[in-house]
Amino acid sequence: VEAPILAGLKVVITAGPTREAIDPVRYISNHSSGKMGYALAAAAQQLGAEVCLLSGPVNLSTPVGVKKIDTITAQAMHQAALAKAEDCDIFIACAAVADYRVAEIAEHKIKKTDDCDEMQLRLVKNPDVVASVAALPNKPFTVGFAAETQDLNHYAKQKMARKNLDMIAANDVSKPEQGFNSEQNALKVFWPDGEQQLDLADKSALAKQLLALIAKQYAAQ
Numbered sequence: 246v247e248a249p250i251l252a253g254l255k256v257v258i259t260a261g262p263t264r265e266a267i268d269p270v271r272y273i274s275n276h277s278s279g280k281m282g283y284a285l286a287a288a289a290q291q292l293g294a295e296v297c298l299l300s301g302p303v304n305l306s307t308p309v310g311v312k313k314i315d316t317i318t319a320q321a322m323h324q325a326a327l328a329k330a331e332d333c334d335i336f337i338a339c340a341a342v343a344d345y346r347v348a349e350i351a352e353h354k355i356k357k358t359d360d361c362d363e364m365q366l367r368l369v370k371n372p373d374v375v376a377s378v379a380a381l382p383n384k385p386f387t388v389g390f391a392a393e394t395q396d397l398n399h400y401a402k403q404k405m406a407r408k409n410l411d412m413i414a415a416n417d418v419s420k421p422e423q424g425f426n427s428e429q430n431a432l433k434v435f436w437p438d439g440e441q442q443l444d445l446a447d448k449s450a451l452a453k454q455l456l457a458l459i460a461k462q463y464a465a466q
């Protein structure tokens with residue numbers, strides 16, 4: 246009997262959104278449900294990997310046999326990722342991490358005022374989780390995602406190069422039947438000397454297909 250394709254490998258997967266507080270009652274976030282990342286975690290575990298899931302706030306149950314670490318903010322996910330990435334073989338960044346956070350979180354609930362119809366929030370850049378992992382001296386095989394609404398191939402390849410990734414899975418998030426918070430997705434996967442289209446399918450089926458590509462490129466490196 247052949248060993249499962251990820252047998253003996255440590256895989257870290259980020260999933261879900263991050264939340265960036267504005268004040269004690271409000272936050273900035275996005276539409277990620279965590280479904281794609283959790284499907285990857287479940288599939289990787291079934292394929293023999295030891296899986297650690299770094300999860301933003303989602304309403305999903307943790308896949309059987311998977312270790313999960315909960316984080317809320319991008320900064321917390323960044324810290325958790327750096328702590329875990331040192332000791333893993335494959336790192337997959339499926340989380341929708343907020344690129345910016347509020348510069349100064351208000352200590353008390355911000356009040357609506359009668360005299361002003363506008364308000365401004367100053368945002369500062371968050372650390373890039375997957376780029377930081379890919380910059381480690383003993384970097385794991387690092388896979389990113391690219392969520393795009395236009396020029397998918399161009400932006401995905403650009404992100405793979407800029408973030409020093411070994412592979413990137415791009416999805417078009419402008420269509421309602423795929424991407425954020427849907428049961429299905431479609432991916433265009435790129436690595437430095439190849440590409441593969443994975444057609445619209447349930448996220449669990451797609452996760453297995455993506456992990457097969459990852460296992461192949463990991464073994465070839």
Ligand code: PMT
Pocket residue numbers: 259261276277278279280281282319338339340341342343344371372373374375376388389390391392393404416418424425426427
């Ligand atoms: O969660 P679901 O509802 O199932 O939806 C799945 C998904 C659409 C969220 C998922 O398939 C997806 O595309 N995830 C990546 C979302 C994203 O933030 O993409 P991006 O193109 O903005 O970021 C590029 C890459 O950098 C991603 O791997 C992201 O995790 C990573 N990143 C981005 C910013 C940051 N500060 N740190 C990061 O690690």
